Amino acid sequence: MEQNSIVVKNVTKKFDDFMLDHISFTVPTGRIVGFIGENGAGKSTTINLILDQLKLDAGEIRILGKQNHSYLHKENIGVVFDECKFHSVLNAKDIAQILSGSYKTWDMNLFEEYMKRLDVPLNKSIGQLSKGMKMKLSIICALSHRPQILILDEATTGLDPVVRDEILDIFLEFIQDEEHSILFSTHITSDIQKVADYVILIHNGKIIFEEKKDDLIYNYGIIRCKKSEFNTVSPDDYVCCRETNLSVECLIHDKVAAKKRYKNLIIDNASIEDIMLFYIKGGVK
Numbered sequence: 556m557e558q559n560s561i562v563v564k565n566v567t568k569k570f571d572d573f574m575l576d577h578i579s580f581t582v583p584t585g586r587i588v589g590f591i592g593e594n595g596a597g598k599s600t601t602i603n604l605i606l607d608q609l610k611l612d613a614g615e616i617r618i619l620g621k622q623n624h625s626y627l628h629k630e631n632i633g634v635v636f637d638e639c640k641f642h643s644v645l646n647a648k649d650i651a652q653i654l655s656g657s658y659k660t661w662d663m664n665l666f667e668e669y670m671k672r673l674d675v676p677l678n679k680s681i682g683q684l685s686k687g688m689k690m691k692l693s694i695i696c697a698l699s700h701r702p703q704i705l706i707l708d709e710a711t712t713g714l715d716p717v718v719r720d721e722i723l724d725i726f727l728e729f730i731q732d733e734e735h736s737i738l739f740s741t742h743i744t745s746d747i748q749k750v751a752d753y754v755i756l757i758h759n760g761k762i763i764f765e766e767k768k769d770d771l772i773y774n775y776g777i778i779r780c781k782k783s784e785f786n787t788v789s790p791d792d793y794v795c796c797r798e799t800n801l802s803v804e805c806l807i808h809d810k811v812a813a814k815k816r817y818k819n820l821i822i823d824n825a826s827i828e829d830i831m832l833f834y835i836k837g838g839v840k
C-alpha cells in the first residue's frame with residue numbers, strides 16, 4: 556500500500572475575504588505532486604499551513620505520520636519560495652557555511668556538486684546573481700540538507716525553459732529512492748505534465764480534483780464540433796462546455812467511451828492546461 560508523506564485532512568482557514576474550505580489531499584511517498592490553480596486560489600495559504608507558518612482554523616495536517624509542528628520537521632522538509640530569502644551581501648559559500656551550522660544533516664559535498672552541476676558561482680554575492688541563479692541556489696540549499704520532502708511554492712516561475720528542465724531533472728532524481736516526495740505549486744502546467752505523478756487543482760479555496768496525471772491525460776479529451784452536432788452529446792458525457800457563435804468545445808472525462816459513442820465527432824487530447832481552464836473558466840453544462 557502507498558504511504559503518504561503529507562496528509563491534509565478537512566483543513567479550513569478563514570481570512571476576511573477568502574476561505575480555504577475543508578480541503579483534503581495527500582502527497583504519496585516517492586511521488587511528485589503538482590499543485591495548480593489560478594492566482595489567489597489558495598496555493599500559498601495551503602503551503603504555509605503545511606509548513607506551520609500559518610495556524611489552521613480546523614482540520615489536520617500530518618507530515619511523515621506526525622503533526623506538522625515546524626520544530627518536528629525542520630530537517631525533514633526542504634522549502635523553496637518564489638523569492639530568494641538570502642541576504643544580498645552574502646555569497647553562496649557564506650550561505651552554505653551558515654546552513655551547515657543550522658542543519659545537522661547538511662551535506663557540503665552534495666551542495667558543491669549541485670553548485671557545479673547547475674553552474675552557480677560560489678563567490679559572487681547574492682545581489683550580483685541573476686534571478687535564475689538565485690532560484691537555483693535556493694533549490695540547491697533546500698536539497699543539500701537532505702530532506703525527505705521538498706515543498707516549492709512557484710519556485711520555477713520566471714526561470715527559462717533550459718534552467719527549468721535542469722531543475723525538473725533534479726526533482727526526478729530526488730524521488731528515485733522512493734522515500735522522497737515533492738509538492739510543488741506552479742503556473743507552468745507543462746512542468747507538471749513533464750514530471751508530476753499526481754495533480755491537484757484548487758479553485759476559490761476548494762479542491763476541484765486530485766488525480767493521477769496519467770489518468771488525467773488518458774481519460775480527459777475535448778470535443779470540438781458544430782452546435783448542431785453538439786445536440787447529440789449527452790450531458791452525462793461531458794464536464795462542461797464553451798460555446799462560440801457557431802461551434803462548441805466541451806471537456807469530456809472518458810475519452811475512450813466517447814470515441815466509441817460519438818464516432819462522427821473529432822475528439823482531441825486535453826492537456827493539463829486545457830483541463831484546468833475548462834474547470835476554472837467553467838462554461839455551462
Ligand SMILES: Nc1ncnc2c1ncn2[C@@H]1O[C@H](COP(=O)(O)OP(=O)(O)OP(=O)(O)O)[C@@H](O)[C@H]1O
Nearest residue numbers: 570571572573592593594595596597598599600601
Ligand atoms: N495573511 C493573510 N491575510 C488575509 N488574506 C490573506 C492572507 N494570505 C492570503 N490571503 C488571501 O487568501 C487568498 C489566497 O491567497 P494565496 O496566496 O493562498 O493564493 P495563491 O493560489 O497562492 O495565489 P498566487 O498564485 O497568486 O500566488 C487571496 O485572496 C489572498 O488575498
